[in-house]
Amino acid sequence: MPDLPLTAWIALAAVLGLLVGSFLNVVILRLPERMAAEWRREARDVLELDARDEALPPGIVRERSHCPHCKHPLSAADNIPLFGWLLLGGRCRYCKAGISIQYPLVELLSGVLSAIVVWKLGPTWPALAGLVLTWILIALSGIDFRTQLLPDQLTLPLLWLGLLLALKPMFVAAPSAIVGAAIGYLSLWSVYWLFKLLTGKEGMGHGDFKLLAALGAWMGPLALLPVILLSSLIGALVGGSLIALRRHERGVPMPFGPFIAMAGWVWFVAGDTLLHTYLQLTGLR
Template sequence: MLDLPLWAWLVCAGVLGLLVGSFLNVVILRLPARMEALWRREAHEALGLDAGEEPLPPGIVREPSHCPHCGHRLRAFDNIPLLGWLKLKGRCRHCGARISLQYPLVEAAVAVLSVLVVARLGPGGKALAGLVFTWMLVALTGIDLRTRLLPDQLTYPLLWLGLLLSLTGLFVPAPMAILGAALGYLSLWSVYWLFKLATGKEGMGYGDFKLLAALGAWMGPGALLPVILLSSLIGALLGGALIVFGRHRREVPIPFGPFLAGAGWLWLLAGDALWGLYAQLAGWR
């Protein structure tokens, strides 16, 4: 480990977060489109239909960044996180179309979250794992908000990484990680089927089960109930506020994945502090 002061590590975390945030924007925008195109191609093949010559959307790694409106390839400076968007004043240099606020917001958010992870966990392997955990949750949150999908391409690696890290005991030992993953999946799976049998409707998607299983693998079974309660509370408050102020129609479902991701991130970094605060408020201390 390099002998650097904490502030230097925080600066490095912020810069790295900006760069990763720029890449996560690509993942959030391109992965669902690529998945849907592949699903259509597979469905045509399964039904014996001619899939035609529909080109696949751009991939995540090989295709360079370009304007989604006119397809103009971005210059190197335009791709600099935050600075490029500010320099262009939020518009494409070629066609003048507006560039979504998602780009600078995700980059800034990932930078801030990365700094908080290193500040909380300290420089070292635990912080590195926490950064990967954070970045994957940001990608899942962005995709779920846009498409109501939690892709297996992200939830499964997050799950397996949590299980593998448990072999080192970095966050929880392996038995607790395995139990947390199993209980995480089965708890929401049970709620899903009870709700469906009672109402005939689907209250959540299978991606939510897998995400909670991944969180259980990282933090063990003891974190599951607090994460579910915290995510439900945040979801109820935010969803109610959006409906009251007319930002969301009552009949349109609100994705639960972002609330699970946010609660899981908070609990990984500050679970002990949150539990202590709850105990104090409840009069246990």
């Protein structure tokens, strides 16, 4: 790689993260719509119903970005990550309808987290892999927050990529990656079925199993307990805050995938530091 100061690499990662964040918004909004349309087509085929002339929603790559209200295509200036939304004052240039704050938030989050990954790992191949992990976790979190879905189109490639990187090995050795993936899946799978047998209800979705399996493949089995504990803590804090602020009703299901993703990313970039701090505070080291 070119010989540049670390600060330059961090800045480049931040800019790249902003650009990728703009694409992640497209994935978050369009992938569930495409999935739902394809499910309806498959259901009609299985049930041998008359086919409907239903146009598929816009694709993720080919179709240009457009206003979700008036459908007017956006110009290049409107699509500048973060700054396009700010320059427009959060409103469509053409119909003046409000534009969701999700767009700049996802772009900003992608830029900041990308910079942190490169700051932590340096201009290395592991950092590039870490960026891919970060971007997929952001997309999964956004989709789960909106739809309570964790698409196989994202969780399974993340799982396989973690296993393939273990052949290097880049983060953990292959045996640890395989065991981590298996334990990650089976741990939540067991909780799911135990909860369902006791209550008759589904406490979480199958996508949560696959996401934790993917994190186990990337970081090994020893990371799973801290990730589960962190995700439970984050979920309790966020859920309690939303209920206290009356932004979420009691008894209404809340997606758990984003909290798993948050905890997994935190442990990926700072697990060693957190473990060292814990051992010092508890007097175990």
